[in-house]
Amino acid sequence: xxxxxxxxxxxxxxxxxxxxxxxxxxxxxxxxxxxxxxxxxxxxxxxxxxxxxxxxxxxxxxxxxxxxxxxxxxxxxxxxxxxxxxxxxxxxxxxxxxxxxxxxxxxxxxxxxxxxxxxxxxxxxxxxxxxxxxxxxxxxxxxxxxxxxxxxxxxxxxxxxxxxxxxxxxxxxxxxxxxxxxxxxxxxxxxxxxxxxxxxxxxxxxxxxxxxxxxxxxxxxxxxxxxxxxxxxxxxxxxxxxxxxxxxxxxxxxxxxxxxxxxxxxxxxxxxxxxxxxxxxxxxxxxxxxxxxxxxxxxxxxxxxxxxxxxxx
Numbered sequence: 555x556x557x558x559x560x561x562x563x564x565x566x567x568x569x570x571x572x573x574x575x576x577x578x579x580x581x582x583x584x585x586x587x588x589x590x591x592x593x594x595x596x597x598x599x600x601x602x603x604x605x606x607x608x609x610x611x612x613x614x615x616x617x618x619x620x621x622x623x624x625x626x627x628x629x630x631x632x633x634x635x636x637x638x639x640x641x642x643x644x645x646x647x648x649x650x651x652x653x654x655x656x657x658x659x660x661x662x663x664x665x666x667x668x669x670x671x672x673x674x675x676x677x678x679x680x681x682x683x684x685x686x687x688x689x690x691x692x693x694x695x696x697x698x699x700x701x702x703x704x705x706x707x708x709x710x711x712x713x714x715x716x717x718x719x720x721x722x723x724x725x726x727x728x729x730x731x732x733x734x735x736x737x738x739x740x741x742x743x744x745x746x747x748x749x750x751x752x753x754x755x756x757x758x759x760x761x762x763x764x765x766x767x768x769x770x771x772x773x774x775x776x777x778x779x780x781x782x783x784x785x786x787x788x789x790x791x792x793x794x795x796x797x798x799x800x801x802x803x804x805x806x807x808x809x810x811x812x813x814x815x816x817x818x819x820x821x822x823x824x825x826x827x828x829x830x831x832x833x834x835x836x837x838x839x840x841x842x843x844x845x846x847x848x849x850x851x852x853x854x855x856x857x858x859x860x861x862x863x864x865x866x867x
Contacts, residue, residue, distance in 0.1 A: 558630070560594055561623035563587065564602070568620055571609045644673045645831055648684035650698040656775070657794055658697070661842035665835055672831055688821060695832060696821040700752060708827045709819040711853035712840050717754055717814045718807040718849075720782050720789040720796050727788070728806045735763035735811070742787035744778050747771040754816045755790035779805060790814070794847040817853050 566576040577587040595601055602616035612620060649655060662674055677684065677693065684696045689706060701709055719738075721728050727737055738760065750756045750769060760766065770787055772778040779796060782789050783804045790810065799805050820836045827833070844852050 555597060556594075556619065556622075558627075560590075561619070561627055563590065564616070564620045564623045565627060567603065567610060568612075573610070643671070643831055644675050644694075645835060646675045646677065646692070646694045648677045648687065648693050648696045650684055650696060650700065657843055657847055658839065660846070661839045664842050665838040668838070669831065669834060672835075685821060688823065691823075694822065694826075695835065698819055698821050699754070699816050701819065706824055707821045708824040709821050710827060710836050712818040712820055712836065713843050713847075714815050714817050714851045714853045715792045715794070715847065716849040717790050717810065717816055718793050718796070719810050720779070720791050720805050720807055722783055722785040723803060723806050725785065725788070725806075727808065730808065733808050733810050735760050735765040738767045738788070739765050741767045742770050743767045744770050744772050744781060744787040744789045746778075747773050753790070754814060755810065759790075759810055759814055792816075793849045797848055 563576065563580060566579045567573070570576045570579055573587060574584045577584040580587065582590075591602060598615075600615045601613045602619065603613060604611045649658065666672065666674070677687070684693055685698065685700070685702055685705065685707065687693045688696050697712070698709075719727070719733050727733065727741075730737060743755070745753055772781065775791075775795060778789055778791075779799055781787060783799070793807060796805055796807055800807055820832075820839070822832055840852065840854060843850055
């Protein structure tokens with residue numbers, strides 16, 4: 555029965571002291587404002603102010619409603635202002651890509667300059683399986699190269715990157731022009747401790763050729779590169795992981811076949827991909843990677859394709 559416009563009009567009456575001045579302040583005609591009050595008083599069953607009083611005088615009932623206006627209207631204004639102000643929120647992220655942290659840390663610093671109110675929370679671990687945790691609401695975003703079909707998740711393409719063969723400088727294959735799957739048949743391939751079917755070098759390079767080198771699990775990127783440098787095996791890694799080591803002459807990298815490319819996605823629960831913080835983080839991280847990583851291309855652009863299917867079961 556009592557609307558906000560009535561409370562605002564009562565406040566205007568108290569502030570201005572007359573019906574004519576209140577009407578001007580509210581950008582209404584005096585006649586329209588008088589009609590509004592007459593209609594309200596008829597519905598309420600009591601008068602709100604004494605007509606033709608100088609200065610304008612409120613009835614006891616009018617004073618009660620004026621007190622209500624003075625309490626409620628500032629609270630509404632504060633609430634509306636708060637709705638437009640950025641709030642602190644937590645973005646819970648997990649990374650399936652073991653080597654992503656090397657470029658993601660500076661990307662996060664860049665993101666937080668624009669979103670300082672967002673608290674970043676990381677979950678990781680060799681045995682941690684983040685996509686089910688994302689489905690169950692324990693995470694907000696997962697960086698992954700794996701698409702789970704019929705998962706209820708939305709996969710936003712981040713960027714494509716080249717996976718290169720990493721060798722000791724004195725390894726015989728370091729002098730080979732084009733690396734074929736057969737070249738790796740007798741090698742020790744050092745991998746992260748994940749199922750081999752999740753490795754692009756296995757799924758898209760070795761397995762189609764029927765080649766099965768010896769696999770050795772190493773759960774630390776720096777240790778893995780040191781072991782490769784010492785001639786204890788070879789590896790297949792994104793070029794950004796080993797770029798600085800290659801510049802130091804500790805390892806060399808070679809193109810696998812005609813080029814082995816993989817795609818990184820930002821996975822979120824379907825329906826949440828348009829949330830402002832998630833959209834901003836994906837956009838910022840993608841831009842940082844494309845601007846700073848070697849052998850990387852934006853996967854969000856129309857026509858960005860890979861030479862093999864993107865999803866698998």
